[in-house]
């Protein structure tokens with residue numbers, strides 16, 4: 001059925017600053033996608049609409065969000081922050097993303113893409129004079145970047161992490177009892193046993209057969225059937241980690257940074273080959289470490305628990321350092337579902353969903369998890385009481401946005417973060433610092449200065465804001481031309497009682 005350009009234009013206009021996809025417009029107008037596509041091409045040639053990232057179309061008037069009356073841009077928040085907090089935004093010039101850890105001993109043991117740079121952590125720990133006798137805390141420990149670096153300097157390292165494969169990675173990387181010779185021997189034995197082993201059951205994930213070639217699937221199931229259980233000692237844990245590290249490289253998937261099918265059909269190693277490679281790398285790093293291990297700190301304490309409920313003794317931590325999940329950022333549970341399922345940490349979609357609810361909020365959160373956060377006047381910072389209603393209005397105006405509780409997700413995110421800040425503050429010694437690497441976001445056509453909000457919420461809870469330094473630029477997934485950033489927020493615990 002044909003559709004008139006004014007109707008298409010009106011449908012795009014209704015979606016406001018958020019934009020709409022061809023499918024959404026077609027549904028709204030009750031016509032076919034091809035007709036809408038044709039209409040949009042014509043309007044685009046006439047300069048009336050433009051296509052943004054993610055296949056969204058918007059009116060050209062909305063292309064420049066910063067020109068709109070209801071849009072507060074990053075620079076305006078930076079000015080306001082400078083005025084209200086008396087802290088100008090600074091710059092950090094060192095490395096920050098995890099990519100720079102790919103080739104580094106220990107850090108390279110598990111393909112985790114959300115970590116931050118080991119070099120950044122090491123530089124910071126050294127400048128804070130962390131060494132034997134100090135205690136370092138990472139409330140979102142991930143794969144253990146901070147813990148490895150803190151131990152390397154002789155410090156006590158404590159981490160909290162909810163994602164079981166990340167806990168495993170952090171524990172194995174910081175385990176002083178893991179002996180390279182014994183590990184190499186047991187890995188060889190495991191591979192020999194796997195070649196003769198029956199096939200273990202498939203994990204519950206629906207797409208398992210699509211994710212792997214037939215030979216890869218057979219070998220993975222053979223390894224799975226001889227894999228030791230969780231908690232059976234240092235070598236057993238290392239054998240399990242090597243299996244986790246085998247999964248994505250032998251699959252048809254990639255993490256870039258979200259887990260998805262690789263558009264390029266590549267030759268993938270088979271699991272037995274890949275497993276042996278992973279073990280060789282780990283053994284190489286362990287063997288090199290044996291020369292300096294005496295100077296390393298005590299075994300890291302990796303709590304498999306929720307950092308909103310940190311229960312460390314007061315004054316027990318010298319420095320906390322972390323990169324929290326970003327607001328509306330990645331769905332960690334989704335991204336590491338292969339590791340969760342194949343290692344038997346999770347046995348059903350219901351369990352995946354429960355884990356997602358326990359994590360700091362992301363936009364795949366089950367709907368019932370935002371129910372208590374839909375009223376916005378309780379938000380932990382006055383800026384949020386302006387930002388959240390704006391998100392709600394933008395979503396309501398469009399109607400077809402994926403979630404109508406988006407403002408509830410953002411609200412819950414900052415409430416979660418406030419709980420973590422509160423727990424860290426209570427554990428820090430006076431003068432101790434909490435350094436967070438955190439980004440800003442563009443959500444539902446609304447700019448959310450996540451870094452500045454983190455600093456402000458910290459200050460309201462009793463921290464002093466030391467600095468906010470922009471470390472690198474990023475691009476919005478929602479709108480490629482919109483520049484976002486990643487910052488280092490440094491807070492400190494003042495002397496005296498916490499309010």
Ligand SMILES: C[S@@+](CC[C@H](N)C(=O)[O-])C[C@H]1O[C@@H](n2cnc3c(N)ncnc32)[C@H](O)[C@@H]1O
Nearest residue numbers: 115116140142143145161162163306307359360
């Ligand atoms: C950005 S990553 C941390 C990366 C880490 N710095 C590294 O280099 O490996 C954030 C981590 O926070 C974890 N997380 C989210 N909510 C949590 C919670 N409530 N308690 C503990 N960990 C949580 C996620 O599972 C994820 O691994």
